[in-house]
Amino acid sequence: MFRIGFGNDIHRLEKGKPFVLGGVNLESELGAVGHSDADCLTHAVTDAILGALALGDIGAHFSDKDERWKNADSFVFLREVVRMMREKGFAVVNLDSVINLEQPKLRPLIDRMRENLAQALEIPIESVSVKAKTGEKVDAVGENRAIKTEAVILLQRK
Numbered sequence: 150m151f152r153i154g155f156g157n158d159i160h161r162l163e164k165g166k167p168f169v170l171g172g173v174n175l176e177s178e179l180g181a182v183g184h185s186d187a188d189c190l191t192h193a194v195t196d197a198i199l200g201a202l203a204l205g206d207i208g209a210h211f212s213d214k215d216e217r218w219k220n221a222d223s224f225v226f227l228r229e230v231v232r233m234m235r236e237k238g239f240a241v242v243n244l245d246s247v248i249n250l251e252q253p254k255l256r257p258l259i260d261r262m263r264e265n266l267a268q269a270l271e272i273p274i275e276s277v278s279v280k281a282k283t284g285e286k287v288d289a290v291g292e293n294r295a296i297k298t299e300a301v302i303l304l305q306r307k
Contacts, residue, residue, distance in 0.1 A: 150306040152239065154201025158192040159297040161289075170248065170255070170296075171262025171279060172224055172269075177253050181296055184213035188223035190248055190279070193300040194266060195223070197244070198230045201304045202237055227269045239304040243276040246300040251293040255281040 162168075166180025171190040181187035196207050204210075211218050211226050218226075234240070244266065248255060255262075259279050267274040284291025 151242070152201040152304045152306075154197040154199065154302045154304065155300070156193040156196030156198075156200060156207075156302075157297065157299045158189045158196065159289075159295055160187050160189050161295055162293060169223070170250075170258075172265035173258050173261050175253055175255075175258070179252075179293065185211070185218050185221040185226070186223050189296045189298045190246060190262065190300070191223035191227050191266075193246060193298040194244060194270075194302065195227045195230050197300040197302040198227075198234055198241075198304070201302055202234060202239065204233065224265070224269055227266075231270060234304065238306050240307050241270045241272050241276070242303040242305050243272070243278070244270060244300060244302050245278040246280065246298060248279065248281045249284055249290045249297040249299075250281065251284050251286075251291055 160181035160183050162179040163182050168175040168177045168180035169186045169188045262279050263274050263277045267277045289295035
């Protein structure tokens with residue numbers, strides 16, 4: 150049996166905030182605003198797994214109203230959801246994701262993000278795709294006011 154999940158996330162960008170994406174610290178004047186570390190890519194992947202398992206969304210499990218998760222490393226969320234997935238007898242087949250961000254340019258960091266996600270998902274890096282797109286100066290992403298990510302994941306019952 151296969152299950153497909155889709156996740157997306159969007160965060161406002163602000164000066165002076167740290168910027169973590171796929172577990173990689175970015176050098177940037179702007180950073181993502183959020184209750185946790187605001188790792189938009191990891192949030193989308195976490196939501197995709199939860200969606201494939203029909204277990205709700207990231208907010209249902211790691212509420213931004215809960216002080217335990219303030220400034221939390223988003224890989225804590227992802228690893229917990231992977232544990233839940235394994236408990237239900239599933240494993241990840243592959244992940245495809247897209248980061249929509251005007252700046253900074255991400256190409257030199259993509260393989261590190263893939264590596265971090267592959268490790269957390271317990272799959273080979275060859276099964277993890279991370280793509281980066283700009284907003285072409287359109288909407289909040291293109292105006293460098295936000296980051297948006299999307300992820301699609303395929304799970305298979307072991």
